[in-house]
Amino acid sequence: MTRRVPEELTCAEMVRLVTDFLEDALSLEDRTHFEQHLVFCKGCAAYVRQMRKTIEASSALKGEGLSAEAQAELLRLFKGTCK
Amino acid sequence: MIAYKFLAAGRTGPFTGYVWPERQWVDAPSSREGAGVHACRIADLPFWIDHELWQIELAGPVVERETQVEARRGRLAGRVGSWDARALAEFAVHGALRARDLAVLALGDAGIRSDALARAVTLQETRVVLESLPALSGVPAEMAAYAREACTRALDGAAASATHMAAVAAVALLGPTGFAAERSIQSRWIAERCGL
Amino acid sequence: MDDLRAAAASAEDARILDALRAGDEKAFLALVQSLNGPMLRVASLYVSSRGVAEEVVQEAWVGVLSGLPRFEGRSSLRRWIFGILANCAKSRGVREARSTPFSDMGPRDDEDEPAVDPSRFLPPDHPRWPGHWSAPPTAWAEEQVLNKESLAVVEAAIAQLPMNQREVITLRDVLGWNSAEVCESLGLSEGNQRVLLHRARSKVRGVLEKHFGAGGGR
Numbered sequence: 001m002t003r004r005v006p007e008e009l010t011c012a013e014m015v016r017l018v019t020d021f022l023e024d025a026l027s028l029e030d031r032t033h034f035e036q037h038l039v040f041c042k043g044c045a046a047y048v049r050q051m052r053k054t055i056e057a058s059s060a061l062k063g064e065g066l067s068a069e070a071q072a073e074l075l076r077l078f079k080g081t082c083k
Numbered sequence: 084m085i086a087y088k089f090l091a092a093g094r095t096g097p098f099t100g101y102v103w104p105e106r107q108w109v110d111a112p113s114s115r116e117g118a119g120v121h122a123c124r125i126a127d128l129p130f131w132i133d134h135e136l137w138q139i140e141l142a143g144p145v146v147e148r149e150t151q152v153e154a155r156r157g158r159l160a161g162r163v164g165s166w167d168a169r170a171l172a173e174f175a176v177h178g179a180l181r182a183r184d185l186a187v188l189a190l191g192d193a194g195i196r197s198d199a200l201a202r203a204v205t206l207q208e209t210r211v212v213l214e215s216l217p218a219l220s221g222v223p224a225e226m227a228a229y230a231r232e233a234c235t236r237a238l239d240g241a242a243a244s245a246t247h248m249a250a251v252a253a254v255a256l257l258g259p260t261g262f263a264a265e266r267s268i269q270s271r272w273i274a275e276r277c278g279l
Numbered sequence: 280m281d282d283l284r285a286a287a288a289s290a291e292d293a294r295i296l297d298a299l300r301a302g303d304e305k306a307f308l309a310l311v312q313s314l315n316g317p318m319l320r321v322a323s324l325y326v327s328s329r330g331v332a333e334e335v336v337q338e339a340w341v342g343v344l345s346g347l348p349r350f351e352g353r354s355s356l357r358r359w360i361f362g363i364l365a366n367c368a369k370s371r372g373v374r375e376a377r378s379t380p381f382s383d384m385g386p387r388d389d390e391d392e393p394a395v396d397p398s399r400f401l402p403p404d405h406p407r408w409p410g411h412w413s414a415p416p417t418a419w420a421e422e423q424v425l426n427k428e429s430l431a432v433v434e435a436a437i438a439q440l441p442m443n444q445r446e447v448i449t450l451r452d453v454l455g456w457n458s459a460e461v462c463e464s465l466g467l468s469e470g471n472q473r474v475l476l477h478r479a480r481s482k483v484r485g486v487l488e489k490h491f492g493a494g495g496g497r
Contacts (some may be wrong), residue, residue, distance in 0.1 A: 016394065018481075043415025044412075075308060078442075
């Protein structure tokens with residue numbers, strides 16, 4: 001109720017909008033308010049940074065590849081298909 | 084058009100991470116509205132506080148919006164050297180003491196004398212006085228709380244936060260126009276401090 | 280920029296296709312090796328074990344090889360291969376679900392818990408800062424985010440997500456596909472994809488935060 005500056009975003013709203021911000025899907029007006037909030041709010045700046053780091057961590061996950069036998073089997077198959 | 088731009092340390096765009104070259108023209112990455120080169124008029128400065136302040140030359144059509152301008156091209160023309168760590172710290176103090184001034188006004192309106200608060204010079208002193216005020220309620224209580232919080236932020240070196248609090252406190256005391264009025268006082272403070 | 284990249288990608292596709300059709304074993308192995316990890320990851324979304332996922336990837340390659348002469352390049356080579364893979368994996372997943380009493384595909388994506396515990400924000404009737412942090416997040420020791428232990432935490436957090444969130448975060452963040460590719464591949468609208476991505480990322484962040492012990496803040 002006592003939102004002193006109605007156009008400003010609350011931190012709870014920032015948390016809801018963070019993916020839209022990172023995906024560049026906010027309206028220009030919302031994005032400006034989002035960025036202004038980041039300037040004055042250390043908590044939200046930390047939150048956005050953590051989201052970016054989380055994404056970076058996901059992209060750093062490594063999967064193992066196929067086993068050597070499976071690859072050899074695929075190569076045999078390939079030779080069989082292309083004569 | 085000549086405007087200003089706040090950047091994080093190392094000429095880094097605070098939201099994009101883009102490292103601005105010095106004195107070279109940079110084109111907007113796309114023609115989409117919002118994807119251009121953003122910059123500040125003097126009145127916009129308090130909204131975008133950061134570690135480095137640069138003068139930026141803008142070219143192409145410039146769109147003026149409420150708290151920023153946007154151009155298709157920009158070139159960092161030179162750094163405003165007077166905006167340094169010290170200026171940032173002083174700006175934080177300015178915000179906190181303005182919040183204190185507003186609290187003094189609110190207390191006066193309520194018939195509460197607060198000479199010690201009005202006279203306090205340092206942030207620590209101000210905070211001590213704020214904490215020793217008699218139990219308050221209503222607007223004076225709220226204004227004292229804003230001032231106390233702003234002192235705490237300023238003591239942490241969080242200039243953007245302390246000055247934002249002053250602007251929000253101004254709304255609590257003066258109504259909706261208080262915000263823009265306080266931001267305008269802050270922009271004049273920056274312009275004067277940095278000789279813009 | 281995007282057009283340039285697309286043109287470069289399709290030229291690369293054409294080169295690979297020519298090589299495959301000419302029976303170039305090195306080109307085939309290179310393709311297998313580059314897609315192998317991502318393919319296993321996608322297959323693992325739909326089937327129960329690593330072993331079954333390997334079988335599914337094998338099966339998909341069989342489909343790719345037999346389809347190769349007819350592939351017309353209407354979509355990118357990679358997208359085409361992953362399309363075949365997803366079909367193989369999903370039908371295998373369905374068969375598995377029929378033969379096991381409780382399929383462990385994770386919860387469905389019902390109306391979700393919030394991204395951050397509401398008690399970490401000041402209440403809506405707070406006199407000065409309604410909806411602002413009461414327990415703000417504190418900065419992480421960022422050099423730890425990419426260490427082995429943290430990555431294992433991230434891997435486990437993703438595995439716990441509801442299926443549709445897991446699909447989106449795997450394709451977008453783990454494999455690095457762009458949103459258009461993910462929408463097409465999963466049949467989602469942009470908006471829907473973003474909602475699922477948001478929930479997924481928010482939860483993984485929350486798990487990492489707990490891992491770093493910063494839960495309550497000061």
